[in-house]
Amino acid sequence: MSARAGVVVTGTEVLTGRVRDTNGPWLADRLLELGLELAHITICGDRPEDMEAALRFQADQGCDLIVTSGGLGPTADDLTMEVVARFCGRGMVHDPELEQRIQAIVRPLLARFPRIDEEALRKGSEKQATVPEGSDVPVLEPVGTAPGAVVTPVDSDRPAIVVLPGPPRELQAMWSAAVETDAFEAATAGRVDYEQRMLRLFGMPESEIAETLRVAEPRVGGFDGLEITTCLRRGEVEVVIRATPEERARAAALEDIIAERHPNLLFSRDGSLIDDQVAELLAGRWIALAESCTGGLLAARLTERAGSSAYVAGGVVSYSNESKNELLGVDLGLIEAHGAVSLEVAEAMADGALARFEADTAVAITGVAGPGGGSDAKPVGYVCWCVKKSDGAQLLRDTRLPGGRADVRDRATTVAMHLLRRLLRGEPAV
Amino acid sequence: MSARAGVVVTGTEVLTGRVRDTNGPWLADRLLELGLELAHITICGDRPEDMEAALRFQADQGCDLIVTSGGLGPTADDLTMEVVARFCGRGMVHDPELEQRIQAIVRPLLARFPRIDEEALRKGSEKQATVPEGSDVPVLEPVGTAPGAVVTPVDSDRPAIVVLPGPPRELQAMWSAAVETDAFEAATAGRVDYEQRMLRLFGMPESEIAETLRVAEPRVGGFDGLEITTCLRRGEVEVVIRATPEERARAAALEDIIAERHPNLLFSRDGSLIDDQVAELLAGRWIALAESCTGGLLAARLTERAGSSAYVAGGVVSYSNESKNELLGVDLGLIEAHGAVSLEVAEAMADGALARFEADTAVAITGVAGPGGGSDAKPVGYVCWCVKKSDGAQLLRDTRLPGGRADVRDRATTVAMHLLRRLLRGEPAV
Numbered sequence: 001m002s003a004r005a006g007v008v009v010t011g012t013e014v015l016t017g018r019v020r021d022t023n024g025p026w027l028a029d030r031l032l033e034l035g036l037e038l039a040h041i042t043i044c045g046d047r048p049e050d051m052e053a054a055l056r057f058q059a060d061q062g063c064d065l066i067v068t069s070g071g072l073g074p075t076a077d078d079l080t081m082e083v084v085a086r087f088c089g090r091g092m093v094h095d096p097e098l099e100q101r102i103q104a105i106v107r108p109l110l111a112r113f114p115r116i117d118e119e120a121l122r123k124g125s126e127k128q129a130t131v132p133e134g135s136d137v138p139v140l141e142p143v144g145t146a147p148g149a150v151v152t153p154v155d156s157d158r159p160a161i162v163v164l165p166g167p168p169r170e171l172q173a174m175w176s177a178a179v180e181t182d183a184f185e186a187a188t189a190g191r192v193d194y195e196q197r198m199l200r201l202f203g204m205p206e207s208e209i210a211e212t213l214r215v216a217e218p219r220v221g222g223f224d225g226l227e228i229t230t231c232l233r234r235g236e237v238e239v240v241i242r243a244t245p246e247e248r249a250r251a252a253a254l255e256d257i258i259a260e261r262h263p264n265l266l267f268s269r270d271g272s273l274i275d276d277q278v279a280e281l282l283a284g285r286w287i288a289l290a291e292s293c294t295g296g297l298l299a300a301r302l303t304e305r306a307g308s309s310a311y312v313a314g315g316v317v318s319y320s321n322e323s324k325n326e327l328l329g330v331d332l333g334l335i336e337a338h339g340a341v342s343l344e345v346a347e348a349m350a351d352g353a354l355a356r357f358e359a360d361t362a363v364a365i366t367g368v369a370g371p372g373g374g375s376d377a378k379p380v381g382y383v384c385w386c387v388k389k390s391d392g393a394q395l396l397r398d399t400r401l402p403g404g405r406a407d408v409r410d411r412a413t414t415v416a417m418h419l420l421r422r423l424l425r426g427e428p429a430v
Numbered sequence: 431m432s433a434r435a436g437v438v439v440t441g442t443e444v445l446t447g448r449v450r451d452t453n454g455p456w457l458a459d460r461l462l463e464l465g466l467e468l469a470h471i472t473i474c475g476d477r478p479e480d481m482e483a484a485l486r487f488q489a490d491q492g493c494d495l496i497v498t499s500g501g502l503g504p505t506a507d508d509l510t511m512e513v514v515a516r517f518c519g520r521g522m523v524h525d526p527e528l529e530q531r532i533q534a535i536v537r538p539l540l541a542r543f544p545r546i547d548e549e550a551l552r553k554g555s556e557k558q559a560t561v562p563e564g565s566d567v568p569v570l571e572p573v574g575t576a577p578g579a580v581v582t583p584v585d586s587d588r589p590a591i592v593v594l595p596g597p598p599r600e601l602q603a604m605w606s607a608a609v610e611t612d613a614f615e616a617a618t619a620g621r622v623d624y625e626q627r628m629l630r631l632f633g634m635p636e637s638e639i640a641e642t643l644r645v646a647e648p649r650v651g652g653f654d655g656l657e658i659t660t661c662l663r664r665g666e667v668e669v670v671i672r673a674t675p676e677e678r679a680r681a682a683a684l685e686d687i688i689a690e691r692h693p694n695l696l697f698s699r700d701g702s703l704i705d706d707q708v709a710e711l712l713a714g715r716w717i718a719l720a721e722s723c724t725g726g727l728l729a730a731r732l733t734e735r736a737g738s739s740a741y742v743a744g745g746v747v748s749y750s751n752e753s754k755n756e757l758l759g760v761d762l763g764l765i766e767a768h769g770a771v772s773l774e775v776a777e778a779m780a781d782g783a784l785a786r787f788e789a790d791t792a793v794a795i796t797g798v799a800g801p802g803g804g805s806d807a808k809p810v811g812y813v814c815w816c817v818k819k820s821d822g823a824q825l826l827r828d829t830r831l832p833g834g835r836a837d838v839r840d841r842a843t844t845v846a847m848h849l850l851r852r853l854l855r856g857e858p859a860v
Contacts, residue, residue, distance in 0.1 A: 013661035013668065015458060015471060017459045020455060024447070024473065025447025025448075028445060029446070029447045032446055039483075040445075040483070041445060041472070041473040041474075042471070042472045043473075045469070046659060053469075054470065057472075075637075075639075076640070106637075116638055117637075123644075206504070207504050208547065209505075211550030227442075228507070229442040229446075229475075231441065231449055238443065238448060240446070296719075296730040298726070300839075306835055308725075308749075309750070309803075312725070312747075314746065314748045314749040315747040316744065316746055317726065317729040317744045317746075319738075320739070320787075326786060326788075327746065327757060327786060357750075357753055373739075403599050405734075406734070
């Protein structure tokens with residue numbers, strides 16, 4: 001039996017959907033990497049009774065470790081530390097030295113916000129420097145202004161609780177300090193060394209992978225001991241296989257069968273994202289984008305990574321016909337003849353991007369994102385791509401994408417990434 | 431006592447962080463709109479025992495209604511309908527007519543994916559057409575291929591459960607049908623008509639709003655009966671005040687005090703986002719973007735909304751110095767003299783965008799997104815903005831933003847939105 005963990009995300013702004021939680025997924029990833037079982041992430045508001053109910057639920061589910069995020073701020077509705085202390089049977093104590101360190105972090109804010117209330121800042125620091133009692137409670141040094149803690153129960157039947165702040169940057173920076181504490185180590189002693197395989201496929205519906213699994217089961221000799229999940233994500237099918245040490249050979253056999261049945265659609269066996277692969281293929285190249293319906297999403301996606309300025313020359317968002325002409329040199333007559341959403345215009349946009357940015361690689365996207373602007377011949381969701389190298393090699397494609405405006409824009413970006421990968425690897429479009 | 435609801439999100443891909451859940455927040459919004467109390471969103475994987483534990487937890491928390499998302503797909507790990515039926519004390523029954531309707535939806539896939547396995551599709555439809563038993567269980571017609579249901583307990587002590595599919599587009603489209611069922615109406619009969627006020631402020635730390643609340647409490651005469659939450663989100667401070675019908679006057683008084691203390695920073699009292707306000711201010715205008723460090727994020731953000739092609743001319747992502755020169759006409763000597771990240775270059779980029787797109791409004795952003803490229807004078811996070819109208823009015827600003835590459839890019843986009851709002855309203859930069 002492996003050690004089991006749970007995540008409790010707190011914050012009324014997260015519960016009510018005003019802020020999208022990224023801490024739950026991030027913590028899930030870290031816990032699974034460590035070989036812990038994860039059964040539940042719960043999200044609750046700032047009410048102490050709800051927080052306590054969530055902790056109790058996770059404890060009842062047999063968790064050895066609970067990680068909380070949020071509720072450590074300077075305001076009165078930030079109550080997590082207090083609730084956790086009580087749950088672990090501990091009081092709270094003010095730590096004057098910790099308050100000094102928080103004050104040292106907070107003071108520069110006074111310069112940035114000259115009209116700020118100093119007394120408010122002091123009260124906030126005092127509150128944040130009040131932590132669960134006990135010399136055996138490791139306090140995690142603040143990254144923002146909020147310290148965290150690893151709180152173990154006085155009555156040892158309950159799980160250890162890692163208390164982390166809500167802002168993702170702070171939570172993530174504080175995590176490794178939490179993992180290194182003796183309390184964390186002790187609570188997670190029973191963890192198993194799972195092996196996880198991640199396969200990604202592009203260009204098929206999810207039902208197809210279900211059939212492949214049905215075919216594979218008798219050939220592999222049964223899936224007991226394998227945890228297999230499939231999901232459709234931004235148009236890609238992801239298959240994750242988790243195996244205990246005893247079941248690794250079966251996991252490998254299953255992976256081989258999937259690879260054998262879908263040789264052209266399986267694009268990743270090593271966990272790499274399409275973004276990773278495209279970034280690698282673009283090394284030493286110089287790419288320019290010409291975007292219409294995606295409005296800059298492809299440029300934004302390619303420049304997400306550090307170091308992308310080495311291969312991204314830039315892009316044009318040519319939302320209007322005039323800008324397609326003025327900035328990309330697309331002939332207005334061509335637009336009139338074929339329409340702004342056409343393979344011909346996509347190719348001319350790619351040519352224009354190559355020329356204007358003196359690039360060796362270009363991607364052009366033009367489509368009907370909707371909800372307006374569709375016609376019988378070119379309905380909402382109809383998108384054209386041209387991916388082209390300066391040596392003339394190119395892939396042209398058009399299709400109708402499902403969903404609303406946001407779906408069409410997002411999916412059009414993903415298709416562009418896959419076309420780019422295929423072109424740079426010298427493969428035909430699927 | 432108001433009617434209480436809970437959300438159970440299922441799916442190992444969501445639990446493990448491979449897919450970011452958007453259904454929890456979306457459902458939370460709908461439930462709160464309906465005046466229901468929401469205490470917990472729980473996320474679990476595809477294991478039936480975990481799903482059942484989550485349902486039981488929500489029921490134990492006094493929920494009158496539980497909404498589930500996910501686990502209705504055609505594959506064997508999609509077990510939600512079965513688990514919910516059992517939880518409600520019902521068996522499962524195959525509905526041949528429903529299967530016919532699902533088949534009619536699925537069949538066109540055969541054309542799109544010619545190599546697809548027909549038998550796999552049939553088995554999937556059969557599984558999806560197997561639903562909880564009972565003439566009193568309304569089945570929700572599929573939007574994708576999965577039907578949903580509103581399942582009431584045979585033993586009426588337990589909450590009614592609305593079972594919805596995982597893909598957000600399907601879940602959202604199916605929601606209104608669920609709300610209209612008698613079963614939904616009966617389960618949520620006790621709901622209260624809360625009033626919610628949402629205030630948004632830009633340009634202050636969260637501790638400042640905490641102090642304002644401390645000052646306001648005695649003036650309002652106590653906050654009992656008001657639910658007040660504050661949070662920092664993409665650089666903006668959001669304050670939400672929920673009030674019961676009896677407490678509305680106090681909520682209004684509190685709002686007035688906040689408005690009085692922060693007249694320049696409070697930009698929204700009606701729930702509108704900065705994006706809504708900018709879209710409104712841009713009506714009748716023609717805007718062009720010139721982006722360096724944000725790499726297209728501002729263009730993508732402005733073109734997110736339907737109808738934006740009426741006022742967005744387009745943009746240039748000028749990642750390289752050459753593209754700043756070639757596409758925006760920025761003098762290379764200016765770049766050499768002041769550096770690519772400078773107020774001078776930002777202004778020249780804005781001028782170039784105005785000219786090349788024949789626009790009347792332009793935003794230019796240049797900065798050091800990091801992690802590399804920083805210097806003592808211009809460290810990572812240093813960003814310059816120029817927001818300009820063709821009549822010469824402009825706002826120039828530079829500052830150092832906190833956080834990593836993604837934070838800097840995102841925050842730089844938000845600052846640009848606020849500068850744009852201020853320019854178009856004829857206000858100075860704060």
